[in-house]
Amino acid sequence: MDPNSPMFIFLNAFLINNFVLAMFLGLCPFLGVSGKIKTAGNMGLAVTFVMLVSSSCAYGLNVVLTRYDLGFLRLISYIAVIASAVQLVEMAVKRFSPALFRALGIFLPLITTNCAILGLALFQTAWEYNFVQSLAFALGAGAGFSLALLLMAGLREKLDLADVPDVCRGAALSLMIAGLLSLAFMGFAGLGG
Amino acid sequence: MTPTRPQPKNPLEWDTFLQGLWKDNPVFVMLLGLCPALAVTNSAMNALAMGLATTFVLICSGLLVSLLRNVIPKQVRIASYIIIIATFVTMADYGIKAISLDLYRALGAFIQLIVVNCIILGRAEAYASKNTPLRAVVNGTGMGIGFTFALLCVGVVREVLGSGSLFGADLFGPRFQPWSVFVLPPGGFFVLSGWLMLFAWVAKRRERKKEVA
Numbered sequence: 379m380d381p382n383s384p385m386f387i388f389l390n391a392f393l394i395n396n397f398v399l400a401m402f403l404g405l406c407p408f409l410g411v412s413g414k415i416k417t418a419g420n421m422g423l424a425v426t427f428v429m430l431v432s433s434s435c436a437y438g439l440n441v442v443l444t445r446y447d448l449g450f451l452r453l454i455s456y457i458a459v460i461a462s463a464v465q466l467v468e469m470a471v472k473r474f475s476p477a478l479f480r481a482l483g484i485f486l487p488l489i490t491t492n493c494a495i496l497g498l499a500l501f502q503t504a505w506e507y508n509f510v511q512s513l514a515f516a517l518g519a520g521a522g523f524s525l526a527l528l529l530m531a532g533l534r535e536k537l538d539l540a541d542v543p544d545v546c547r548g549a550a551l552s553l554m555i556a557g558l559l560s561l562a563f564m565g566f567a568g569l570g571g
Numbered sequence: 572m573t574p575t576r577p578q579p580k581n582p583l584e585w586d587t588f589l590q591g592l593w594k595d596n597p598v599f600v601m602l603l604g605l606c607p608a609l610a611v612t613n614s615a616m617n618a619l620a621m622g623l624a625t626t627f628v629l630i631c632s633g634l635l636v637s638l639l640r641n642v643i644p645k646q647v648r649i650a651s652y653i654i655i656i657a658t659f660v661t662m663a664d665y666g667i668k669a670i671s672l673d674l675y676r677a678l679g680a681f682i683q684l685i686v687v688n689c690i691i692l693g694r695a696e697a698y699a700s701k702n703t704p705l706r707a708v709v710n711g712t713g714m715g716i717g718f719t720f721a722l723l724c725v726g727v728v729r730e731v732l733g734s735g736s737l738f739g740a741d742l743f744g745p746r747f748q749p750w751s752v753f754v755l756p757p758g759g760f761f762v763l764s765g766w767l768m769l770f771a772w773v774a775k776r777r778e779r780k781k782e783v784a
Contacts, residue, residue, distance in 0.1 A: 400756045402610035406689060409602070450665075453683050454657045461650065493606045493687045500680040545775060549602055550767035557760030564755065 384514035387507070391518030394569055397494050398526040399560040404494030408527060409552055411485050418531035420478055421485060422524025424467055426517070428489050429498055431463040432456075433516035436499035437509055456499045457490075464490045494523055529559060587698075587706060591713030597690045598721035598763075599770055604690040608722055609759035611681050615738050618726025619719065620674050621681065624663045626715025628685055629694060631659045633711035636699040643700075652695040653686070660685045690718060728762045729753045 380386060397403045404425070411421045436456055443452055468486050472479045479486070489495065498519050502512045533555055542551055597603045607625070612618040635655050636643075643651045664682045668675045675682070685691065694714055699707040730736060733753030735743045752758050 402606050402756065402759065403684075405605040405609070406603075409605070450661055453661050453664075453686060454654060457653055457657055457686060461653070491687045491689055491692060493684050496687050497680060497684055500683055504680060545771045546764075546768050547771075550764045550771065553760050553764035553767065557757045557764060560757040560760055561752070564757065 382511065384510050387511050388514045388518035388521075389569065391515050392522040392525070393563065393566040396522045396526060396560075396563050396566075397497070397519045398523055399556065399563045401497070403497040404492050404523055407485055407488070407492060408523075408530060408556070409549065411482075412527055412530040412534055412552075415528060415531045415535060417481055418527040419524070421482060422520070422527050424471065424482065424486065425489060425492065425494070425523055426520025428460070428463050428467050429495055429516045429520045429523075430513065431466065432460045432495055433498055433502060433512050434509070435459045435463065436502065437507075437512045440503050452503065456496060460495050460499070461490050494519065526559070530556065533559075587710045588713035591710060591715070591717040592720070593717065596717045596721060597714055598718060599766065601690075603693060604688045604718060605763070607681055607684065607688060608718075608725060609756075609763060611678055612722055612726040612729055612759060612762075613733065613754040614677075614730045615723060615726040617674070617677050618722040620667065621678060622715070622719025622722040624667060624682060625685055625688060625691070625718055626712070627663055628656060628659045629691055629711040629715040629718075630708055632656045632691060632695055633699040633707040634704055635659075636695045637702060637704040637707035640700045648700065649692075649696070652692060652700075656691055656695070657686050690714060724766055725759065725762050728765075729758055733758060 391397060395401055398405065398408050407421060407425070412418050436459060439455055439459060440452065443449060443455065464487065467489070468479075471482070471486065498516060502515050507515055530552070534552070537551070537555075546554065591597065595601060598605065598608050604625075607621055611621045632652070632655050636652060639651075639655075660683060663685065667678070667682055694711060698710050702710070727737065730738075731742060732750045733755075734751070735741065735747040735749050753762065
């Protein structure tokens with residue numbers, strides 16, 4: 379497959395270089411919101427949406443910044459765009475589904491400081507993706523994040539019933555599982571290659 | 572007996588320094604800033620550079636936030652903090668690019684991602700905005716060194732096991748078969764998890780000793 383085709387970029391961000399498990403982006407919500415499958419799914423949807431919005435805004439912004447040679451303002455303006463996109467999502471969720479708004483709680487505004495989203499904007503700039511490629515990248519990254527979150531949530535729901543040694547209870551065990559998931563995802567390397 | 576007489580030792584400032592270094596270590600205890608702690612620690616050198624860059628941003632943003640703490644209106648404080656942090660991160664980004672291009676390429680977008688490192692925003696909100704500039708700097712330095720220390724802990728183990736070297740110097744000679752999974756992404760999770768277990772085990776042992784005594 380052509381490495382620049384949108385389909386390949388989608389697969390790459392979704393499975394091969396999964397944002398969470400291979401690039402270590404967005405670990406905080408990955409460990410924080412992965413307690414229940416339902417919340418994890420909603421969180422994944424919210425993040426994917428913010429990714430799509432901020433990715434397309436960042437693309438337009440980058441065109442303007444490059445045009446006027448203002449590269450040093452890139453970081454600050456990206457952050458501003460992401461913060462506004464999150465605000466938008468927050469208002470929409472609050473308006474259309476108050477129940478979901480309550481379930482996500484503090485993690486909704488915290489999407490702003492989710493490094494997966496800023497990372498997405500920075501990577502698409504660094505790799506010089508065009509608009510369609512950027513959208514495919516954002517969609518793949520969002521899907522990959524949701525997939526990792528759902529897998530982790532499923533495992534952790536089962537894990538609540540398991541009897542584990544005291545020493546590795548909590549974060550250590552979650553990280554160990556994330557490592558095993560990451561090892562499994564390495565099996566996707568070469569897919570579509 | 573004047574109340575303004577300086578204390579022989581400055582217990583509070585020393586305490587806030589040590590807090591970040593050990594008791595509230597940002598990575599091992601508070602589990603903050605995990606993304607850079609795992610993403611760039613595949614070699615000790617990268618870990619050190621990342622730690623130092625973060626420390627620089629922590630200290631500078633802490634100082635500025637603390638100086639401006641009575642000027643910034645409460646409603647827009649988070650946005651202002653982010654702008655301050657982003658400014659220093661941009662400086663660190665250009666600085667590293669000027670010092671070593673190889674290092675800059677190895678760290679990649681993760682230098683710019685310091686902006687969204689929760690340790691820095693957390694310190695600005697929870698400490699620097701409520702304390703004097705001196706204490707904010709001391710606290711930021713402690714946190715920064717604690718973060719660098721944690722990054723080095725992970726980075727050294729990963730480099731020694733994964734490529735058989737330390738800071739680029741070969742350790743075991745040509746017959747060493749590198750355990751390469753440790754420089755790949757899964758290794759980061761495993762090593763950090765291992766350190767957490769070690770610390771939990773030490774803490775448990777100490778508790779048990781106290782109970783016996």
